Amino acid sequence: MKIIMLGAPGAGKGTRAALMAEHYGIPHISTGDIFRANLKAGTELGLEAKKYMDAGTLVPDDLTVKILLDRVAQKDCQKGYILDGFPRTIHQAEVLEAELEKLNDKIDFAIDVDVSDQIIEERMGGRRVCTKCGATYHVVHAPTKVEGACDKCDGEVILRADDAPETVRYRLKVYHEQTKPLIDFYKKRGILRYVDGSGSLSEALTAVIEALKQG
Ligand code: AMP
Numbered sequence: 001m002k003i004i005m006l007g008a009p010g011a012g013k014g015t016r017a018a019l020m021a022e023h024y025g026i027p028h029i030s031t032g033d034i035f036r037a038n039l040k041a042g043t044e045l046g047l048e049a050k051k052y053m054d055a056g057t058l059v060p061d062d063l064t065v066k067i068l069l070d071r072v073a074q075k076d077c078q079k080g081y082i083l084d085g086f087p088r089t090i091h092q093a094e095v096l097e098a099e100l101e102k103l104n105d106k107i108d109f110a111i112d113v114d115v116s117d118q119i120i121e122e123r124m125g126g127r128r129v130c131t132k133c134g135a136t137y138h139v140v141h142a143p144t145k146v147e148g149a150c151d152k153c154d155g156e157v158i159l160r161a162d163d164a165p166e167t168v169r170y171r172l173k174v175y176h177e178q179t180k181p182l183i184d185f186y187k188k189r190g191i192l193r194y195v196d197g198s199g200s201l202s203e204a205l206t207a208v209i210e211a212l213k214q215g
Pocket of ligand 1: 009010030031032033035052053054056057058059060064084085086087088089092162171
């Protein structure tokens with residue numbers, strides 16, 4: 001099963017992708033996570049990607065496509081995978097499609113996690129992340145016990161540069177211009193499904209499984 005999670009930054013793609021990956025027993029692949037892991041490890045790729053991530057723009061297609069294709073070629077992806085945050089441009093989608101075609105393969109579903117921009121701005125502006133273990137919090141919905149300190153490892157909990165309000169607004173603009181056209185791209189292929197991203201997280205997995213059953 002090969003699934004793509006679509007939706008604006010902060011729509012809840014990652015949370016749903018993780019639940020589905022566990023349910024189907026296949027890897028959850030987030031290009032954002034790969035970039036952040038590289039940055040943490042101090043690789044050239046990480047430092048290059050940081051310039052774009054901090055500004056809220058997209059990392060160039062050639063770089064992104066290469067890391068994604070390398071990742072899906074790994075052995076643990078043979079049974080399928082859930083892509084979270086890739087593709088983000090029509091070009092990325094076309095390259096992925098062409099590469100899969102060479103292997104006589106294809107994407108099974110693209111799921112659009114639909115949420116209004118207003119909810120996203122509120123969600124992301126309140127999001128906090130631990131610099132040490134990566135645990136995520138929200139100042140209103142899931143606060144840390146002690147302000148600024150991670151409940152799990154006591155690491156420093158911060159507002160990520162790309163979650164700053166002006167960056168969030170810019171990322172939404174980038175999403176509408178460059179990524180939203182993918183909804184039509186996959187609709188034309190008959191594999192687009194919708195889920196309501198403002199729905200409760202406890203029912204998120206059931207909602208996705210239901211959406212996949214719809215023809
Ligand atoms: P995310 O964690 O998915 O929100 O990604 C964080 C940042 O990584 C994005 O704002 C982009 O700068 C970069 N990024 C992640 N995935 C892609 C992609 N498929 N294409 C271009 N840039 C990406």
